[in-house]
Amino acid sequence: MSPADGARPSRGGRPRDPSRDGAIRQAILRVLAESGYAALTMDAVASAAGVGKATIYRRWRTKSELVADAVAELSEKSIEPPDTGSLEGDLRLLLHWLVDAVNGPLGAATLSLLSALPHEPELREAFHSGPMEVWSSTFRQVWERAEARGEVQPAALGTAVATTASSPILQRWLFGGEPVSTDFADEVLTDVVLPLVSARRAA
Known part of the structure; x- marks a missing residue:
């Protein structure tokens, strides 16, 4: 499985700067709406959020984890x-x-x-x-x-x-x-x- 599919192992959990999380989760939803789940990649989310790819991989190991976290976050609002x-x-x-x-x-x-x-x-x-x-x-x-x-x-x-x-x-x-x-x-x-x-x- 390629890195775009999110098969990279965890690199230490949550990042030092949690202020980016909201922007990343909004970017996840935008990419989903525009491209669909099958076409969503870590690279596309990083580009939409304006962050480096490593920032995404430090937070989530897989694509499904990334999307699930964004969906769960919406429930709190x-x-x-x-x-x-x-x-x-x-x-x-x-x-x-x-x-x-x-x-x-x-x-x-x-x-x-x-x-x-x-x-x-x-x-x-x-x-x-x-x-x-x-x-x-x-x-x-x-x-x-x-x-x-x-x-x-x-x-x-x-x-x-x-x-x-x-x-x-x-x-x-x-x-x-x-x-x-x-x-x-x-x-x-x-x-x-x-x-x-x-x-x-x-x-």
Whole structure:
């Protein structure tokens, strides 16, 4: 395996100057979005970040480690669970955040990595323990608060009604080939989710 594939052994862990890490991680996502995972190399990341190749190799031994670290870092900047006092207000903020996420660096990186995830355990783990866990936890807290306020029936989180909040957005993003906007998220909330919540409560 060539150095471009990231097979070089570690040279002592993290660098002396951690201030470059943010720029490097942003460069990783840019290269992923522009070239895809298969074409991503350590050299390309170093060039995009404006650092020497040795700086990259001191931080990460393999390409999958490098990308997984960048994905995990994004999770730390995610939204706090909203608490507006109503399910409608909470879901609106949460769905707007999801729209921003799929249209931003994480969304572009995810699209480029989808074909690689089944074959890259480190990347899979980074997504499951990072962005996916953040989303699941935040989503769960919104529905649990709604249940505590009496807005939804107990155990609403595990129902098809709850999944209708994010599924149309993700479907359009992954398969629709159409822009995903906050207007579309508002439409999903107003015309689909809230009527289903009301119908389920009435039943």
